[in-house]
Amino acid sequence: MPELPEVETVRRTLDPALVGCRVAGVSGRPVKMRLPLDPALWESQAVGARLLSVGRHGKYLICRFDRVAAVLHLGMSGQIKIHTPPTATAPHTHLVLRFEEGRELHFVDPRRFGFAALMAPEQVASFEPLARLGPDALEPEAAEALLRTARRSKVPIHALLLDQGVLAGIGNIYAAEALHRSGIHPGRRASSLSHGRLARLGETAREVLLEAIAAGGTTLSDGGFVAADGRQGYFAVRLAVYDREGEACQRCGERVRRRVLRGRSVYFCSGCQH
């Protein structure tokens, strides 16, 4: 569910609430996720550790404590919430970190496609899920990476944007939006696009991501995404094509279409995307 703007929104609510705080206790039960979650490991390694920073690369959060580090991914349905007790624990809460300062971090993930992995700080760089990522989509070198890969790739451009090894952070919503804004059809082979159009796509993707961050992310009508402070994002009202099948395109009036490709819904306007 969460893409770069949603993860960044979580990061920005986590940072002021918890940086500088020290872990006082851990609870949770072992559970199978994308990577197995082992609260006992957290208990032995994280209790007493002070949180130094919360970083992000693509859709991954990187929490650096003194002595230990954690990499978190929210998968499709993950949420991180800050609570001040007393609070009821929501269903599917797999890990709770209690801080000395009185706040709690709750990691909730019904579908369990996410993970919360603990490791030594020096292991973060070589941690497999992170090591395989391309540059973060907001970094200056991301546009360059897109150009370089697209030039020699026959994949549909939509698939290339979703490939986290090319650039990290774009998911199904923002791929659709960036392609619509730059007037590119999602099915176009990457290598068939001119340098100019690819450069434009890079700029547009960056724009969309920044606007979405400014809006606090996208909370669809199911209310699935909320930040760590419980607030919803309001970028959904600004989506041009995603989740708008059948509506009139704001730019050309044509009906927005949905097509299923590789098991994912792809939204686009055939009137103004070529």
Place this chain on the structure above:
DNA sequence: ACTCGCCTGTCG
């Protein structure tokens, strides 16, 4: 380069 599986929940 695609399909499927991993899970639970919601909607039509």
Place this chain on the structure above:
DNA sequence: CGACAGGCGAGT
């Protein structure tokens, strides 16, 4: 009841 969901990776 089936279809579908902001992700990802193991299989062909």
